[in-house]
Structure formats: structure tokens, C-alpha cells
Amino acid sequence: MAGATGAQLEAIPIPDHYRGAYLRKEDVGIFEGIASSAKDPRKSLHLGDVPTPELAPDEVMVAVMASSINFNTVWSSIFEPVSTFGFLEKLGRSGSLWDQRHNQPYHVIGSDGSGVIIRVGASVRNWKVGDKVTIHCNYVDDQDPSAHDDSMMATNQRIWGFETNFGGLADLTVVKANQLMPKPAHLSWEEAAVNALCNSTSYRMLVSKNGAAMKQGDVVLIWGATGGIGGYAVQYVLNGGGIPVGVVSSKEKADLLRDMGCEAVIDRSEMGYKFWKDETTQDESEWRRFGKDIRSLVGEDPDIVFEHPGRSTMGASVYVAKKGGLIMTCAATSGYMIEYDNRHLWMKLKTIKSSHFANYREAFEANRLISKGMIQPVISKTYPLEEVGAACYSVHRNEHEGKIGVLTLSPSENLGIDNLEMRERIGENKIGRFRR
Ligand code: NDP
CATH class of the missing domain: 3.40.50.720 (NAD(P)-binding Rossmann-like Domain)
Known part of the structure; x- marks a missing residue:
């Protein structure tokens, strides 16, 4: 997948289902009466096949090589402070057929990802099949005027894989083209996957004039x-x-x-x-x-x-x-x-x-600093997607440091590195500082 040309990827048929980590609407009440700290994501997070959604014209389909656990993954999986199914229902009610796709009895969660584009929608201009990308989680309808000063102020701004379906903890995802950023070439899939949500948030909070x-x-x-x-x-x-x-x-x-x-x-x-x-x-x-x-x-x-x-x-x-x-x-x-x-x-x-996440420009600038080796990923551990519940549990229990990576299509760690020379220049001790 990662080494294939665009033409080769175009020739591969898209399966009608894919593997993802999802919550079930019928489980929303399972933790009632239990203290927050005792709510166990391993009980609510399921791994299995879900139907592949149709691709909207402004979207791309990405073969996800790696993803990460964010705190919103924890909130989603313990149904706190509210169940995310309410977000999906609201999005489903908002009118367009594309929005209605999100309102399902299952929620594929996850708000980070790195991978390879395998399909582009008809109106996507800047990206093509075969591009290696990281995905940021600011999900905005760019036809809304309120999105055109600072898109975090958009009235319909949402967080992908939390307030929308088809998140990153899966083998496939569909995201808007304006969520894409180039994958840092010197990083592996999991190192590239853990940054976008947290790195962009910290960039806006500290560096941006919005912060x-x-x-x-x-x-x-x-x-x-x-x-x-x-x-x-x-x-x-x-x-x-x-x-x-x-x-x-x-x-x-x-x-x-x-x-x-x-x-x-x-x-x-x-x-x-x-x-x-x-x-x-x-x-x-x-x-x-x-x-x-x-x-x-x-x-x-x-x-x-x-x-x-x-x-x-x-x-x-x-x-x-x-x-x-x-x-x-x-x-x-x-x-x-x-x-x-x-x-x-x-x-x-x-x-x-x-402050809340980051607009596209801020996320892109934060990603650029990673790509230039000026900000290092803070990944400490990687789990396979099969153990997503355990990965989420460790973040919930505050047992982790930095970020936890999750391998989706990538069969093992340390794959996907395209620029070894840059990696050597930065130094493994810096890139792998949190992996002690
Ligand atoms: P982590 O769990 O990775 O890190 C948070 C750290 O905060 C913990 O490791 C702990 O560090 C410290 N901490 C937790 N509870 C307390 C406490 N009661 N008193 C003092 N320190 C505490 O989470 P993230 O950094 O990924 O996220 C932190 C928060 O930010 C979460 O609530 C998350 O949902 C939110 N968030 C919001 C975003 C936004 O866009 N609005 C984006 C990203 C995250 P230690 O034990 O070492 O002190």
C-alpha cells in the first residue's frame, strides 16, 4: 500500500466494509452509576467491520497506517460528559445527504491519523491518490461564511472522529480535503500519526495570535x-x-x-x-x-x-x-x-x-515544524488496533507519557520512513525521547 503508485492504488477496488474501532449506541448506558475512573474503555470499544461510506466530492479516502489515542477517545469511550451519539444525530439532522451518513448506530472514533490517499472526491484539487498524509481533526464546512476568519469560530465546526463518524482508529477513513497535511518524511507511520491533534492545539494555545x-x-x-x-x-x-x-x-x-x-x-x-x-x-x-x-x-x-x-x-x-x-x-x-x-x-x-484545537493554517504550520524537525513527536508506546481498548485504558488511568500510537494498516513499528538522512541529522535520541 505505502509503496504503490497512484495508478496501482486506483486499480485496487474499495471494499464495501472495513475494520474499525467503534462504540455502539446500544451501549451508551453501560457505565451508569460507576465512578468515572472505574469506567473501562475495554468494555465499550469494539473492533470489527463497518460499512464503507460513500465519498463526498470534497473528501478523500485514506488507507490509515497508524492513529493515536487522544483524551477525546477516552471521553468518547466512557460516554462522558455526554455520549458522542448525540453529536452524530445532530450532524445527521443538519440537512445534506453527506451529513446524514454520519448518523449510525455505531461510531468509529479516533481524531488522528497518518496514511495514504486511495481515492479523491471530484472537487479535490490539491491532493492525489498515492499522497502520504497526516490528518488534522478540524472538520469544517468551508461554504459557511463563519468559517472564513478563523475556522475554529465556524458555527458548524466539529472534531473529526469525535463529533463526526468514520474516525482514524480504523483501516480506512473519509476526511475532508481541508484536513490533509503532508506526512513528515523522516517519521514512521506511528510517529507521524500522533502529532496533529495535540501539537496543533499547543501551537494555537502558545504561538498563535489566537492564543x-x-x-x-x-x-x-x-x-x-x-x-x-x-x-x-x-x-x-x-x-x-x-x-x-x-x-x-x-x-x-x-x-x-x-x-x-x-x-x-x-x-x-x-x-x-x-x-x-x-x-x-x-x-x-x-x-x-x-x-x-x-x-x-x-x-x-x-x-x-x-x-x-x-x-x-x-x-x-x-x-x-x-x-x-x-x-x-x-x-x-x-x-x-x-x-x-x-x-x-x-x-x-x-x-x-x-482555546480549542486549531484552524487549518495553525495545524499546517504546526505540522511544518514537525516536518522540519523543529518539533519532535512525543510518542512513548504503540499498540496494535486489536488492543485499542487497552491503549485507551492506559491514557484514562494516566499511566502513559506523551502520546500513545496505534498501528492500523502498518504491520509493525518503524515503517514508512522516507528520509533517513534527515532522521540521522536530528538524532534518534531526540525523535525517540519518550520511548524509554
Ligand atoms: P494527557 O492525559 O496525555 O496529559 C494530561 C496530563 O495532565 C496528565 O498526564 C497529568 O500529568 C496532568 N493532569 C491530569 N489531571 C491532573 C490534575 N488533576 N492535576 C494536575 N495535573 C493533572 O492528556 P492530553 O495532554 O492529551 O490532554 C489534556 C486535556 O486537554 C484533556 O482533558 C483533553 O481532553 C484536553 N484537550 C483539549 C483539546 C482542545 O482542543 N480543546 C485538544 C487536546 C486535548 P501529571 O500526572 O504528570 O501531572
Whole structure:
């Protein structure tokens, strides 16, 4: 597949079904009454054949060589905070026949992928059969005027494989042509597959004018600094001349962070912060202790806080940001009903700004930095598609570092590398830093 010419690929008939990791509508209630942490994706994620969808004129069909686990895969598989079937029903109701395809009793999930284009729709101009691509997850109807300033603002903006069907954790996918980016030639399929969602998110949050537009010398506090988005955030701060302060939860992760070049490291497990005294009361003295620890490392308060844990940390994040500082948030892993002390926000003229994935341009620029070897993939482990439930479970349990890759059509790891010379120039120790 990967070495075939366009003509050879065109000659291969498309099967009427394909293998994918999917959720079933009939399973939506299976975790009712169970605590979030005990909900097990291995029970809800199924692997099997689903019908191949028809290709819309603005879409391409991709033979997926590898994909990855994102946190939205976890949310989807435990049906939290809502079941994704509601998204599919809404998309199905939105009118066009192409949209109606998505509303099925099964949901093939997955919001990342690398692979080879095997069919192009009639109106696709910039891509052809045989092109090797990575796929970003911003699913936008470009005939909608609201998509033409910043497409993340489009009224019908959706995340592929989460709010749409036919996601990347499968042997085939159909995606819009405006989701495609060239596959970085020096990376294997799985190394190329793990980046788009998290890397583009961190790029928008820190580099883009739609986010923090970080400048040289900025101190940036990064929660989960060896996690999916955190692992890229650290690299953006270092590349941009900023000063990262990385927070992690183990000695191993602290060592990894130092190895990445982040000198200011806080192991939150070792420090034992208790920002919440109980379910409803926060402890300002713990925020202060955390702030002092940051100052003791870098001598000043953070200009920017890269925030995503949400309820557990937001009070502390608002408190420790510098006067006039920015709290850049894109998520709420530990809970979305947020509490912080507003006096610390307004009296110190701080700003909370939100971000969500990235527009095509931002995703393309972030992909370009990977292709140039200026940002490294943060892949730590790869699972075969048969073990997608276990892969998802490990992310849900926070047992992983960086990103988890999933092999779909690629029969083993380390395949698909086209530019060995560039790889040698960058160094395996850098590209494989998270695979320890
Ligand atoms: P990961 O699980 O890979 O990393 C998150 C890290 O955050 C964890 O490894 C952990 O690191 C840290 N963390 C988790 N809970 C807490 C807590 N209660 N207090 C402090 N730190 C915590 O996930 P991702 O990086 O892929 O995603 C992070 C969040 O961002 C998710 O909620 C995800 O859904 C969201 N997201 C949003 C996007 C968007 O476009 N809006 C895009 C991508 C992700 P450690 O234990 O080492 O401290």
C-alpha cells in the first residue's frame, strides 16, 4: 500500500466494509452509576467491520497506517460528559445527504491519523491518490461564511472522529480535503500519526495570535508537561525563547522533562499540594506555597499558564499567574465546574482565555515544524488496533507519557520512513525521547 503508485492504488477496488474501532449506541448506558475512573474503555470499544461510506466530492479516502489515542477517545469511550451519539444525530439532522451518513448506530472514533490517499472526491484539487498524509481533526464546512476568519469560530465546526463518524482508529477513513497535511518524511507511520491533534492545539494555545502569542523570555507554567499537549507545549516554549516551568507527577516524568531541556521542574506528587481542602473548599495557602515554589525555580511569576486539568488546578493557576498574566485554557480533565478567586483575577488584571484545537493554517504550520524537525513527536508506546481498548485504558488511568500510537494498516513499528538522512541529522535520541 505505502509503496504503490497512484495508478496501482486506483486499480485496487474499495471494499464495501472495513475494520474499525467503534462504540455502539446500544451501549451508551453501560457505565451508569460507576465512578468515572472505574469506567473501562475495554468494555465499550469494539473492533470489527463497518460499512464503507460513500465519498463526498470534497473528501478523500485514506488507507490509515497508524492513529493515536487522544483524551477525546477516552471521553468518547466512557460516554462522558455526554455520549458522542448525540453529536452524530445532530450532524445527521443538519440537512445534506453527506451529513446524514454520519448518523449510525455505531461510531468509529479516533481524531488522528497518518496514511495514504486511495481515492479523491471530484472537487479535490490539491491532493492525489498515492499522497502520504497526516490528518488534522478540524472538520469544517468551508461554504459557511463563519468559517472564513478563523475556522475554529465556524458555527458548524466539529472534531473529526469525535463529533463526526468514520474516525482514524480504523483501516480506512473519509476526511475532508481541508484536513490533509503532508506526512513528515523522516517519521514512521506511528510517529507521524500522533502529532496533529495535540501539537496543533499547543501551537494555537502558545504561538498563535489566537492564543497566547508567547514572546521571548515569557515564563510559562505547563501542567501535565510530559502529557499529550504538555509535551508539545514544552517544546514550543523552548523553541520560542521562553522559560518553561513544567509540572508532572513522578520522578520518571521529571527526569524526562529535564532531558527535554526544561530546567524548572515541579513534581506535584512529591510536593503533595492540596489545593482543595475538601470537595467544596480551596486552600489559598496551598496556592501560595505552589507560587513560592515557582518563584524559587525561576525567580518570578508565570506570564502564561498552560491550563487544562480544570477544577483541580484552576484556582491555583489564576493565583500564581503574574500581574497582567494570561491563563490559557483548553480543557478540564478533572472537572469542568471551575472555581477561582475572582479578586486575584481582576485586582491583578489577569486574563483567562480559551482555546480549542486549531484552524487549518495553525495545524499546517504546526505540522511544518514537525516536518522540519523543529518539533519532535512525543510518542512513548504503540499498540496494535486489536488492543485499542487497552491503549485507551492506559491514557484514562494516566499511566502513559506523551502520546500513545496505534498501528492500523502498518504491520509493525518503524515503517514508512522516507528520509533517513534527515532522521540521522536530528538524532534518534531526540525523535525517540519518550520511548524509554
Ligand atoms: P494527557 O492525559 O496525555 O496529559 C494530561 C496530563 O495532565 C496528565 O498526564 C497529568 O500529568 C496532568 N493532569 C491530569 N489531571 C491532573 C490534575 N488533576 N492535576 C494536575 N495535573 C493533572 O492528556 P492530553 O495532554 O492529551 O490532554 C489534556 C486535556 O486537554 C484533556 O482533558 C483533553 O481532553 C484536553 N484537550 C483539549 C483539546 C482542545 O482542543 N480543546 C485538544 C487536546 C486535548 P501529571 O500526572 O504528570 O501531572
